[in-house]
Every structure is written in C-alpha cells, then in structure tokens.
Amino acid sequence: MSSTNRGRAHAEAWVMLVFILGMTAWYANPQILYSLHFVYEVARLLLPGVIPPTGGS
Amino acid sequence: MTWSLVSGVVYASISGLGVLQIAYSLHRLLRSDRSSLNAVSFVFLLMFSATGVSLLMGLAGLLRPLPMALLGGGIVLLTWRIGPDEIGPRRVARSLAGFVAEARTWWRGIPPWLKWLTVIGVTVSSLRFAFLIWALPPFVWDALTYHLTNVAEWTQQGRIGLFEAPVARIYSPANFEVLSTWLTVFIHHDMMIEAAGIPSYILAVLAVYATTRGLGLSRSGSLLGALAYGSTPALLLATTGTKNDPQVAAVYLGVMALGVDLYRRRDGLGGKTLLGQSVLIVLMALYAVGTKIYIVHMLPGLALVVLSGAWAEGTLRSFLGAFRDSLPSFRQASTGYRLALSLALAAGIFLGGYWNVRNWVLTGNPFYPYGVTIGNEQIIESGDRIAHLGLDTLVENLRLLADKFGDRLGPIQPDLPNTTGWGWFAYVLGVPSFLWGLVRRRRLWPVMAGFLASLVVLFLSDRPSPWNMRYAIWFPAVFSVTFGAFWDWLAGEQPLHRILVAAVVGGTLGLNVAMVLNYNRISTDDFETMLSRPVWEREAGDFHVSVPLEYSNALAYVPRTAVLGYNVTSNGFIYPLFRADFSQDLVYIPFSADESCERVAEAMRERNTRYLFVAPEHTSDEKISFLRRCADSGEVLRERARGLYVINESG
Numbered sequence: 001m002s003s004t005n006r007g008r009a010h011a012e013a014w015v016m017l018v019f020i021l022g023m024t025a026w027y028a029n030p031q032i033l034y035s036l037h038f039v040y041e042v043a044r045l046l047l048p049g050v051i052p053p054t055g056g057s
Numbered sequence: 058m059t060w061s062l063v064s065g066v067v068y069a070s071i072s073g074l075g076v077l078q079i080a081y082s083l084h085r086l087l088r089s090d091r092s093s094l095n096a097v098s099f100v101f102l103l104m105f106s107a108t109g110v111s112l113l114m115g116l117a118g119l120l121r122p123l124p125m126a127l128l129g130g131g132i133v134l135l136t137w138r139i140g141p142d143e144i145g146p147r148r149v150a151r152s153l154a155g156f157v158a159e160a161r162t163w164w165r166g167i168p169p170w171l172k173w174l175t176v177i178g179v180t181v182s183s184l185r186f187a188f189l190i191w192a193l194p195p196f197v198w199d200a201l202t203y204h205l206t207n208v209a210e211w212t213q214q215g216r217i218g219l220f221e222a223p224v225a226r227i228y229s230p231a232n233f234e235v236l237s238t239w240l241t242v243f244i245h246h247d248m249m250i251e252a253a254g255i256p257s258y259i260l261a262v263l264a265v266y267a268t269t270r271g272l273g274l275s276r277s278g279s280l281l282g283a284l285a286y287g288s289t290p291a292l293l294l295a296t297t298g299t300k301n302d303p304q305v306a307a308v309y310l311g312v313m314a315l316g317v318d319l320y321r322r323r324d325g326l327g328g329k330t331l332l333g334q335s336v337l338i339v340l341m342a343l344y345a346v347g348t349k350i351y352i353v354h355m356l357p358g359l360a361l362v363v364l365s366g367a368w369a370e371g372t373l374r375s376f377l378g379a380f381r382d383s384l385p386s387f388r389q390a391s392t393g394y395r396l397a398l399s400l401a402l403a404a405g406i407f408l409g410g411y412w413n414v415r416n417w418v419l420t421g422n423p424f425y426p427y428g429v430t431i432g433n434e435q436i437i438e439s440g441d442r443i444a445h446l447g448l449d450t451l452v453e454n455l456r457l458l459a460d461k462f463g464d465r466l467g468p469i470q471p472d473l474p475n476t477t478g479w480g481w482f483a484y485v486l487g488v489p490s491f492l493w494g495l496v497r498r499r500r501l502w503p504v505m506a507g508f509l510a511s512l513v514v515l516f517l518s519d520r521p522s523p524w525n526m527r528y529a530i531w532f533p534a535v536f537s538v539t540f541g542a543f544w545d546w547l548a549g550e551q552p553l554h555r556i557l558v559a560a561v562v563g564g565t566l567g568l569n570v571a572m573v574l575n576y577n578r579i580s581t582d583d584f585e586t587m588l589s590r591p592v593w594e595r596e597a598g599d600f601h602v603s604v605p606l607e608y609s610n611a612l613a614y615v616p617r618t619a620v621l622g623y624n625v626t627s628n629g630f631i632y633p634l635f636r637a638d639f640s641q642d643l644v645y646i647p648f649s650a651d652e653s654c655e656r657v658a659e660a661m662r663e664r665n666t667r668y669l670f671v672a673p674e675h676t677s678d679e680k681i682s683f684l685r686r687c688a689d690s691g692e693v694l695r696e697r698a699r700g701l702y703v704i705n706e707s708g
Binding site for chain 1: 551568571
C-alpha cells in the first residue's frame with residue numbers, strides 16, 4: 001500500500017471512529033436509562049445501604 | 058410429582074435419542090463440506106425432526122410420554138439393527154469425535170481476548186435464559202392468546218386437533234407450537250415451555266456466522282458478528298417470549314447462509330452435495346411456511362441474494378449448469394439414496410403444508426383466519442382478519458420505521474411496542490458498518506440488497522401498528538455481517554483503532570443484554586412474588602404483568618376436577634386458565650349480552666360446567682355488565698369472585 005493510500009485508510013478509520021462515537025452518544029439518549037434501570041434496581045436490592053433509592057418529591 | 062417428573066425425564070431422553078437419530082440421518086443425507094453450514098444444518102434438522110415426530114404422534118392421538126418414548130427407542134433400535142452403516146452407532150461416534158476435534162482446532166484459531174468475550178457472552182446469555190425460564194411463567198400477549206393455548210390443549214388431550222375457542226388464530230400454522238409441545242408433554246407442565254425458542258436462537262446465531270464465513274470473512278470478524286446478533290434485544294426477548302418469530306428468523310438466516318455458500322462457490326459443488334443443500338433449503342422454507350406464512354414475503358429477498366450474488370461473482374452460468382447436472386446425478390444414485398431424499402422432501406411437504414391444507418379443507422381458505430386483499434381487491438375471503446398487500450401499507454410501515462429508528466420512543470420490550478428492538482450494537486456499530494459496506498464492499502451488496510428487499514416485501518403486507526417490527530427480528534443480522542467485514546478491514550489499521558472498536562463492541566453487547574435481563578418490563582417485586590413460590594406453582598394466571606387479577610380468582614376458586622367455562626374475545630387470554638400443569642378442563646361458553654340470564658346458565662349446563670369466567674379487556678364490557686346484572690338479580694347466577702360466576706345450586 002502506498003503512503004497516500006495508507007494515509008487515506010488511516011483517515012477513514014478515524015472518520016469511522018468519530019461516527020461510531022457520535023452514534024453512541026445519539027443512541028444513549030434515552031436508551032442508557034432503560035438499559036441500566038434494572039441493573040440499578042437489583043444493585044439497590046442487594047446493597048440497600050450503599051445505593052440510595054431514586055429521588056422523588 | 059417426583060415420580061412423574063423422573064419418568065417424564067426418562068421418556069423425554071429416549072424420545073430425544075430418536076429425534077437425534079432422525080436428525081443425524083437427514084444430516085448425513087444433506088450435509089455440506091463446510092463445518093459452519095453443517096452446524097446450521099444439524100440444529101435445523103433437530104428442530105425439524107422433533108416437530109415432525111410430535112406432529113405425527115399428535116395427529117395419531119399418541120402425544121403421550123410412553124408412546125413418544127416407544128417411538129424414539131424403536132427408531133434408534135431399528136436404525137442400528139437394520140439401517141445402513143452410514144447412520145449406525147459407529148458412524149455417529151466417529152462424527153462426534155470429528156466434531157470435537159474440529160471444534161478444538163477452530164477454538165485454537167480465535168484470539169484470546171475474543172475467546173474471553175465469547176465465554177462471557179455465552180455464559181451470561183445461558184444463565185439469563187435459564188433463570189428466566191425457571192423463574193417466570195409465560196406472559197407475552199399472543200402466546201397467552203393462541204400460541205400456548207394450542208400447546209396446552211394438545212398436551213392435555215394427547216392429540217393435535219382443532220377445538221372450540223373464540224380465538225380464530227388457533228387455526229394459524231403451528232410448527233412452533235408443535236415443537237413447544239415436545240417440551241411439555243413429558244413432564245405435563247409448562248416449566249420448560251419458554252425454552253422452545255432456544256433452538257431457533259442457536260440456529261440464527263450459527264447462521265449469521267456461516268453467512269459471514271461464506272462471504273470470505275475471517276473467523277474473528279464472523280464470530281464477532283454472530284455474538285453481536287445473538288445480543289440483539291428483539292431476538293433475546295422473543296426467544297423466551299414463547300413467540301414463533303425467532304423460528305422464522307432462524308430459518309430465514311439459515312437459508313441465507315446456504316444461499317451465500319451456493320453462489321460464492323467458484324469450484325462448484327458435487328452433484329450429491331448440491332442436491333442435498335438444495336433439498337435442505339426447500340425443507341427450511343417449507344418448515345417456515347408451517348410456522349408463519351410471512352416467510353413467503355421474505356423469500357424473494359433470498360432469491361435476490363443468490364441470483365444477484367452469482368451474477369456479481371460471475372458464477373451464475375456455472376451455478377445454473379450445476380443445477381441442471383444435479384438431476385442426472387439424482388437419477389444415477391442408488392435406490393436407497395433416492396428413497397431417503399424423497400422421504401425427506403415428503404416430510405418437508407407434510408410440515409409445510411399440513412396446516413394450510415387442513416384450513417383449506419375445513420374453511421375453504423388455506424390462510425384462515427386471514428383473508429387477503431391486494432390493493433382494493435379481495436383475493437381470499439377473510440376469517441376475522443385481513444392481510445392487506447399494497448403500496449399504502451409499505452409507505453405506512455416505512456413511516457413507522459422512520460419514527461422508531463433509534464428506539465427513541467421508549468424501552469425495548471416484548472412485542473417491540475414503538476421500537477425497532479435492534480439495540481445498542483446495531484445502531485452504534487451496525488449502522489456505520491452498513492454505510493461503510495455500501496461504499497466500500499461490493500462483495501456485500503447482494504446480501505445487503507437481499508435483506509432490504511425482504512424487508513420491503515414484508516412491509517407490503519405487515520399490518521402497520523406499533524408492533525410492526527416484531528416480524529423483522531432477522532433484519533439486524535445484516536449489521537452483524539457488515540460489521541464482520543468492517544472488522545476485517547480494520548485489521549490493516551493501527552492496533553489503537555481495533556482496541557477502541559473492540560471496547561465499543563464489548564460495551565454495546567453488555568448494554569444489549571443488560572436492558573433485557575428482565576424483558577425491560579418485569580419489576581424486582583414481580584420477580585420476588587414468583588420466586589417465593591415453588592417452581593411447579595408459578596402460574597401464568599398469577600403473574601400479573603399482563604394478566605388481569607381475575608385469572609387468579611379462577612385458579613383459586615375453581616376445583617381442578619371441575620370444567621371451567623370461559624368467555625373471552627378473539628384477542629383474549631385463554632392459556633392461563635389451563636393452569637401450569639394443564640389440569641383444568643376448559644370449555645368455551647358463547648353468549649351475547651342480549652340474552653336472558655337463564656339462557657346463559659342453560660348454555661353452561663349444556664357444556665357441563667357450573668363456572669363462567671370473564672375478565673376486563675379480555676371479555677367485552679357489555680358481557681361483563683350483563684353478568685353482573687344477572688348476579689345482582691340472584692336468580693340463576695351468583696358472583697363467586699370477581700370475574701367468576703357460578704350457577705346457583707338452587708337455580
């Protein structure tokens with residue numbers, strides 16, 4: 001592979017990484033809350049004194 | 058219970074040996090020379106054989122543990138005594154040893170970090186499946202309405218047949234339900250029923266691996282793709298959700314894997330191998346037709362994969378020529394081979410055609426209860442539902458997909474209300490890889506085009522609704538395939554890129570599984586309630602995630618020895634009333650709110666029951682109000698508990 005092609009591939013890989021990170025941020029809102037809700041609930045049950053319940057008025 | 062459990066497990070083991078023997082025999086007949094395809098073939102043939110045996114025995118009225126075990130044991134003994142060496146015990150042992158040796162070599166070729174990811178993924182996934190199957194009774198809507206209603210009735214009666222019920226969808230093709238019955242008939246309990254989707258899950262994941270390998274991708278890229286598809290929330294939720302969609306998805310992906318292998322072969326296939334693989338494709342398609350008819354809408358996409366792939370690879374001429382040449386090789390083959398192949402095809406036609414032929418004979422409509430309209434024209438008269446094929450349906454479904462894209466409207470739950478169910482991996486890595494493949498990898502185009510074509514044709518008839526994506530749980534597999542190619546391309550890049558992408562893969566797979574640990578729906582309190590009971594008493598009727606409280610009253614107040622009458626709508630739950638051990642006899646009591654109370658009591662007496670069950674959302678409000686009025690008048694009916702009416706002893 002020539003250095004020009006290698007440079008292009010390198011740039012392409014970085015573009016893809018940025019794209020992937022962008023998609024991560026986009027999908028995380030709001031799915032991160034749904035995804036970790038049950039894990040949080042179980043952790044709260046197992047460690048009642050350590051993890052506080054969700055707040056509310 | 059202990060004795061019936063022990064004897065049930067023994068009978069199941071013997072019947073299972075018979076199923077294994079049939080599957081192995083078919084596998085020898087239809088096998089490929091590629092290991093990954095052979096794994097796909099064997100798992101599919103196991104499902105195919107278990108379904109075939111159960112359907113045959115069910116139609117004969119012999120769906121009981123002892124007859125099933127006798128048949129299984131008889132098949133093994135006969136095969137080993139008078140069958141050809143090709144499928145005898147020595148060959149089985151040799152095949153098993155060969156499989157283990159091959160699996161070891163394959164495992165050694167996987168990088169250590171990916172071995173760890175695989176071990177963790179498989180362990181977590183297995184534990185999750187096992188826990189949910191053990192801890193929770195079935196609770197998904199359609200399962201309680203008609204899928205499991207069939208299973209319960211057949212298990213209870215020891216016979217597969219139609220019965221009087223207000224839910225016309227019990228007529229639907231039911232290969233998944235038949236396979237599920239194999240899991241209930243031996244222990245006469247629904248404890249294992251949610252495991253019925255697991256063979257389909259395994260088949261689907263193996264098929265994704267075989268497809269990516271068939272496209273020439275590396276073991277690592279293919280394994281990552283398969284693991285990613287295995288973590289798809291929509292697939293995980295449906296697998297233990299007692300739904301038949303994973304079975305259709307698995308078969309679709311299995312045919313895709315076989316099709317990719319066929320068109321990518323530059324060296325061609327031997328006559329018998331080509332014949333075997335072609336027959337396997339036909340068996341898979343037929344099996345899916347007997348599961349859910351919408352597979353027919355996905356087949357054009359699969360044909361597109363093979364034909365466009367062969368055209369793009371320049372193998373179209375040799376591919377079609379090989380098919381022409383395979384016919385003479387069939388004629389020249391031994392009588393035993395031809396007979397075996399014909400029997401396999403006959404079994405496929407039986408499993409694929411039985412349900413629709415039965416419905417055609419009984420109702421004049423092979424697709425009953427579905428009628429079909431194309432555009433504005435009614436092609437097939439309806440039962441109580443219409444499958445509408447038209448561009449307007451496609452447009453509406455695409456609009457719904459656009460709304461749901463990104464799963465931004467809510468949590469991913471069973472039946473996928475308002476979401477695609479594709480999950481973290483598909484959006485974070487799959488979508489970028491898909492677009493990258495579109496620009497950079499022409500080799501992937503036939504497969505990508507096939508997936509898209511199948512989705513578009515499916516959307517021509519998929520009823521637009523918040524739940525329309527539940528028929529497309531196979532679609533995210535395209536993201537796994539394109540990601541495999543992207544991963545292989547990254548191999549030429551700096552290690553940093555791969556490390557970062559591998560970290561994102563691990564994170565997205567973990568989040569996918571985390572969100573479905575509890576189906577994204579079951580609270581810790583609900584788990585506690587179920588876990589506080591012995592496993593034999595975890596009743597669907599007492600699990601109030603989607604089942605109203607009235608069902609608990611029916612379980613609590615109606616003796617097991619009594620016949621329980623019920624009246625629900627065409628979308629009401631029937632299954633929970635059977636009880637987990639299928640001990641409750643049920644009878645449908647048709648009545649209308651215009652009749653007299655005495656007439657309803659008469660209908661109950663005619664059907665030998667004192668009890669009548671109704672429930673809000675599952676019985677019309679008019680009927681419930683009418684029964685309340687009857688109970689208030691105190692003449693012939695009284696309310697035993699909410700939702701449960703009894704004929705007055707003096708009445």
